[in-house]
Amino acid sequence: MNDNCFAAAVWHGAGDIRIEYRPRTPLKSGQVRVKVSLCGICGSDVHEFLTGPHAIPVGTPHPVSGETAPLVIGHEFTGMIIEASADVDLAPGTRVAVEPEYRCGECAACSRGEYNLCQSMGFAGLMGSGGMAEEAVLPSYMLHPLPDTVTDRQAAVLEPAAVALHALRRGRVRAGDTVAVAGAGPIGLLIAQLARIAGARRVIVSDVSEARLSMARDLGATEMVNAASADLATVANGVDVAFEAVGMQVTLDAALASVRKGGRVVFVGLCGGLVSIDGFDLVNREVEIIASVGYRDVYPDLIGMIASGLFDPSRIVTREVALGNAVREGFGRPTTGGQDIKILINPSVKGALS
Incomplete structure (x- = not known):
C-alpha cells in the first residue's frame, strides 16, 4: 500500500x-x-x-x-x-x-x-x-x-474523563458532599474517581457487575452496591448529588430515590427513549434535575x-x-x-x- x-x-x-x-x-x-x-x-x-x-x-x-x-x-x-x-x-x-x-x-x-x-x-x-x-x-x-x-x-x-468532569461541575459537587453513582461503566467510574478527588466524603457506586464494582473500590468509591441484590437508595440514604450514568429507567429511578430533599440528580446516560418521573415526589422533595452533555x-x-x-x-x-x-x-x-x-x-x- x-x-x-x-x-x-x-x-x-x-x-x-x-x-x-x-x-x-x-x-x-x-x-x-x-x-x-x-x-x-x-x-x-x-x-x-x-x-x-x-x-x-x-x-x-x-x-x-x-x-x-x-x-x-x-x-x-x-x-x-x-x-x-x-x-x-x-x-x-x-x-x-x-x-x-x-x-x-x-x-x-x-x-x-x-x-x-x-x-x-x-x-x-x-x-x-x-x-x-x-x-x-x-x-x-x-x-x-x-x-x-x-x-x-x-x-x-x-x-470520557471530560464527560465525567463536566457532569461533576454541572452537579456542583463540593468538598464534603455525599455522592451516588448509578452505573459503573467508564463514565460512572470516572465520575466516582473525580468526585473523590474533588473531596466528596462518601461515593456510593451501584452496578450489577462485581468486576466493575471492584474497580470502583480501587478508584476510591467508599461503598459499593450490587443492584441485582441490593437497593442504592437504602445504602445512600439521601446523598447530596446523584449521577445517572447508564441511560435506563431503572438507574434513573435509583438515582432519584437516592438523593436527599433539595438534592441534585445529574442525568448523564444517553437514554434511547422516554423516561418517566414522579412529578409529585420531585416537587415535594424540591429535587433538581440537571442534564449534562459532552463537555x-x-x-x-x-x-x-x-x-x-x-x-x-x-x-x-x-x-x-x-x-x-x-x-x-x-x-x-x-x-x-x-x-x-x-x-x-x-x-x-x-x-x-x-
Missing part, C-alpha cells in the same frame, strides 16, 4: 464496520493531520455498530464536518501532529489530545462560549471521520498539546491534573487491541459477556488487517 492511503475502521452500517484503506486528502485551511497513537471504543460506538445509525449522518451531510457515512469511527483518541495547514500555529511532532466536539462558532450557544450546545453539535468519529485509524484530519481547535508527563494511554481516555473548557484542567499526578484516567483501561482486530476483539466483546471496561485500539499494530 502506498503513502497516499491509510488504514481505518470505517462504519458502513449496522453490524458493518470494515478495516479498509482510505485515501489521504490534502489539508484545508485550519486543519491538522494527526498520526493516531491510541483510540478508545465508546459505548456510543458500540451502539452504532449494533443498531445504528443513531448519530452517524446517512444521506444528509453533517453541517460542520460536511461528511456522511461511510466514515471513520472513533472519538476517544490521541496522537501526534504530522502536518498542519499554513494558518495553524501547531508544529509537526507535537503530541496532542483530541477534544472531538464540532462547533460552528456562530450560533447563540457558541457566542456564549457554550460550544458543547452548538446548534450543529457533533463529534469527530460519529458525525465526521474520527480516530480509529492510522491518521486523522481535524480542525485545529480540537487539539490540546500534551506535556511529556501525560502518557498516550492517559490521553486516550481524556474524552466544555475541561481539557486543560484535566491535562494539568494528570500531569501533576493527581488523576489517572487510564486506570479504567482493561485491554489494548490491534486495529485489524478492532471488530472481532473490540466491538464484539460487549456482546459476548466480556468483563472489559475500556478497550483501546492501537493503529500502529495492524493485526489481521483485511
Whole structure:
C-alpha cells in the first residue's frame, strides 16, 4: 500500500464496520493531520455498530464536518501532529489530545462560549471521520498539546474523563458532599474517581457487575452496591448529588430515590427513549434535575491534573487491541459477556488487517 492511503475502521452500517484503506486528502485551511497513537471504543460506538445509525449522518451531510457515512469511527483518541495547514500555529511532532466536539462558532450557544450546545453539535468519529485509524484530519481547535508527563494511554481516555468532569461541575459537587453513582461503566467510574478527588466524603457506586464494582473500590468509591441484590437508595440514604450514568429507567429511578430533599440528580446516560418521573415526589422533595452533555473548557484542567499526578484516567483501561482486530476483539466483546471496561485500539499494530 502506498503513502497516499491509510488504514481505518470505517462504519458502513449496522453490524458493518470494515478495516479498509482510505485515501489521504490534502489539508484545508485550519486543519491538522494527526498520526493516531491510541483510540478508545465508546459505548456510543458500540451502539452504532449494533443498531445504528443513531448519530452517524446517512444521506444528509453533517453541517460542520460536511461528511456522511461511510466514515471513520472513533472519538476517544490521541496522537501526534504530522502536518498542519499554513494558518495553524501547531508544529509537526507535537503530541496532542483530541477534544472531538464540532462547533460552528456562530450560533447563540457558541457566542456564549457554550460550544458543547452548538446548534450543529457533533463529534469527530460519529458525525465526521474520527480516530480509529492510522491518521486523522481535524480542525485545529480540537487539539490540546500534551506535556511529556501525560502518557498516550492517559490521553486516550481524556474524552470520557471530560464527560465525567463536566457532569461533576454541572452537579456542583463540593468538598464534603455525599455522592451516588448509578452505573459503573467508564463514565460512572470516572465520575466516582473525580468526585473523590474533588473531596466528596462518601461515593456510593451501584452496578450489577462485581468486576466493575471492584474497580470502583480501587478508584476510591467508599461503598459499593450490587443492584441485582441490593437497593442504592437504602445504602445512600439521601446523598447530596446523584449521577445517572447508564441511560435506563431503572438507574434513573435509583438515582432519584437516592438523593436527599433539595438534592441534585445529574442525568448523564444517553437514554434511547422516554423516561418517566414522579412529578409529585420531585416537587415535594424540591429535587433538581440537571442534564449534562459532552463537555466544555475541561481539557486543560484535566491535562494539568494528570500531569501533576493527581488523576489517572487510564486506570479504567482493561485491554489494548490491534486495529485489524478492532471488530472481532473490540466491538464484539460487549456482546459476548466480556468483563472489559475500556478497550483501546492501537493503529500502529495492524493485526489481521483485511
